[in-house]
Amino acid sequence: MYTGEYLQNILNGISIGSVYAIFALGYTLVFSILGIINFAHGAVFTLGAYLTYSLAVGHFGIGGLLADMQVPFRLSFPLSLLLGSLLSGVFGVLIERCAFRPLRLRGADPLLALVSSLGVALVTINVIQYLVGSEIYSFPSEVYGDIRPAFTFQRGDTTIVLRTVQLIIFAVNMTVLVLLRYLISCTRVGKALRAVAENSSTASLLGINVDRFILYTFFLSGFLGGMAGGLVGTSFGIAGPYFGVSYGLKGLAVIVLGGLGSIPGAVLGGMVIGLAEAFVPSDYSAYKEAVAFAYLFTMLLICPRGLLGRATIEKV
Amino acid sequence: MALLELENVSVAYGAIQAVRNLNLEVHEGEIVTLIGANGAGKSSTLRAISRLLKLQAGRIRFDGRDISDSASHAVVRAGIAQSPEGRQVLTKQSVQDNLELGAYVRHDRAAIKDDIERMYRLFPRLGERKQQSAGTLSGGEQQMLAIARALMSRPRLLLLDEPSLGLAPLIVLEIFSIIRELNSEGTTILLVEQNAKLAMQHAQRTYVLEAGQITFSGLSRELLTDERVLHAYLGG
Numbered sequence: 372m373y374t375g376e377y378l379q380n381i382l383n384g385i386s387i388g389s390v391y392a393i394f395a396l397g398y399t400l401v402f403s404i405l406g407i408i409n410f411a412h413g414a415v416f417t418l419g420a421y422l423t424y425s426l427a428v429g430h431f432g433i434g435g436l437l438a439d440m441q442v443p444f445r446l447s448f449p450l451s452l453l454l455g456s457l458l459s460g461v462f463g464v465l466i467e468r469c470a471f472r473p474l475r476l477r478g479a480d481p482l483l484a485l486v487s488s489l490g491v492a493l494v495t496i497n498v499i500q501y502l503v504g505s506e507i508y509s510f511p512s513e514v515y516g517d518i519r520p521a522f523t524f525q526r527g528d529t530t531i532v533l534r535t536v537q538l539i540i541f542a543v544n545m546t547v548l549v550l551l552r553y554l555i556s557c558t559r560v561g562k563a564l565r566a567v568a569e570n571s572s573t574a575s576l577l578g579i580n581v582d583r584f585i586l587y588t589f590f591l592s593g594f595l596g597g598m599a600g601g602l603v604g605t606s607f608g609i610a611g612p613y614f615g616v617s618y619g620l621k622g623l624a625v626i627v628l629g630g631l632g633s634i635p636g637a638v639l640g641g642m643v644i645g646l647a648e649a650f651v652p653s654d655y656s657a658y659k660e661a662v663a664f665a666y667l668f669t670m671l672l673i674c675p676r677g678l679l680g681r682a683t684i685e686k687v
Numbered sequence: 688m689a690l691l692e693l694e695n696v697s698v699a700y701g702a703i704q705a706v707r708n709l710n711l712e713v714h715e716g717e718i719v720t721l722i723g724a725n726g727a728g729k730s731s732t733l734r735a736i737s738r739l740l741k742l743q744a745g746r747i748r749f750d751g752r753d754i755s756d757s758a759s760h761a762v763v764r765a766g767i768a769q770s771p772e773g774r775q776v777l778t779k780q781s782v783q784d785n786l787e788l789g790a791y792v793r794h795d796r797a798a799i800k801d802d803i804e805r806m807y808r809l810f811p812r813l814g815e816r817k818q819q820s821a822g823t824l825s826g827g828e829q830q831m832l833a834i835a836r837a838l839m840s841r842p843r844l845l846l847l848d849e850p851s852l853g854l855a856p857l858i859v860l861e862i863f864s865i866i867r868e869l870n871s872e873g874t875t876i877l878l879v880e881q882n883a884k885l886a887m888q889h890a891q892r893t894y895v896l897e898a899g900q901i902t903f904s905g906l907s908r909e910l911l912t913d914e915r916v917l918h919a920y921l922g923g
Contacts, residue, residue, distance in 0.1 A: 575763075577791050
């Protein structure tokens with residue numbers, strides 16, 4: 372492998388890894404508040420991809436019930452992505468209200484919430500398939516307007532291609548990560564959110580409306596999941612409604628690798644898996660998923676808490 | 688009129704009856720203590736007041752307002768703060784952040800800052816550990832932090848659940864002298880304690896709870912000499 376190819380792989384790995392990171396953060400936020408994996412997160416990813424597509428391209432899809440429907444307006448790509456993510460956030464809130472809250476109020480076993488979120492995921496994906504069909508889509512390159520779709524750097528034998536979408540993905544993700552970090556570490560809302568995550572009954576004794584914070588969390592989680600879907604859709608196309616499920620599983624690998632409930636862990640885990648996948652030779656690219664899970668298994672054997680997971684310190 | 692009034696309150700955990708037909712009043716400016724053996728229902732009573740436990744029956748009124756169906760966070764806004772049993776400080780956040788979160792329901796930034804300084808004067812050990820995460824504090828320091836944090840909401844009524852639990856005798860005395868000081872500054876206190884004698888020496892009035900029901904109540908100085916109470920709770 373010569374230097375150019377090496378650099379190219381690193382570039383691709385960082386770009387996709389940063390999407391994995393924000394996708395996995397959606398899982399992590401819900402997990403740290405409720406201690407539950409939200410299996411519907413992959414469906415939110417799918418929804419975000421389709422919403423971004425419809426808003427930016429102007430029609431809903433190729434097949435399905437909405438095949439001939441036009442969206443009455445077309446938005447620029449950044450606005451489509453933002454609106455698509457916001458709507459995914461609202462969908463996240465709906466998931467909380469339908470799949471999690473009723474069970475929580477009855478004091479049900481967390482395992483039941485897991486199953487109910489899996490149910491929401493399948494229903495959502497089936498409804499999407501019914502509405503827009505299961506065709507493979509790719510975003511037309513005009514979505515960026517006048518910007519060139521790719522930049523090529525060449526020196527001697529070495530050629531490196533930097534796609535515009537990779538730049539966008541990287542910039543968007545870094546912005547999101549910095550904002551999220553600021554929100555959680557430095558603001559009053561962030562401190563309250565961490566209080567809810569550590570001990571919800573103590574948080575309510577401080578006057579924090581725990582129920583409302585759970586809703587905020589699901590909104591944020593849905594927003595991040597939808598945004599990841601929109602970005603992946605733009606970069607690689609939408610491989611049918613089920614493509615969110617495989618990203619959903621990969622997201623699980625990312626959070627377990629990074630350490631369950633750890634925010635920096637989700638970011639690091641995303642980068643590690645993104646880079647590992649980028650170095651899978653193109654002849655074997657069908658086995659990329661296996662690489663993510665190979666890392667996951669190895670990590671579970673060596674260090675079950677993940678890269679940045681911590682043992683909980685209990686003091687009596 | 689009583690500041691806090693519990694009328695025929697019953698609380699259950701599933702099939703287990705924790706508190707039955709409990710009547711209790713706390714007047715403005717008082718220290719009232721609720722004593723009883725382990726499992727008598729003392730903490731359940733406080734948890735019911737803070738609305739962490741559903742009422743099976745009965746009403747709770749605070750300052751004349753019915754709070755029986757309020758949410759926990761709304762009760763804090765109404766003016767009741769609790770320092771829970773087992774302290775329950777936020778171990779991953781700093782002492783300073785714990786105190787700031789105690790003032791979550793307030794929005795007067797400057798006054799919050801002054802109050803935090805006041806807490807550091809009241810509990811100098813906390814002042815020495817402002818930036819330390821609360822999980823690294825000793826048991827006594829965590830207890831002080833839990834009390835200080837509850838005070839940060841400027842409550843009209845402070846509920847203290849077992850502030851002496853697991854602490855060395857000298858620290859217990861220190862905490863009780865602070866409780867008395869807070870009361871003399873105008874905070875009304877409802878104190879739950881297993882250390883019955885010490886609690887009664889500090890409280891004007893006492894309720895004795897036995898298997899979820901009040902068996903004795905009255906002025907602490909009278910109950911302190913009552914043969915039956917003496918025998919059952921004070922090891923006399």
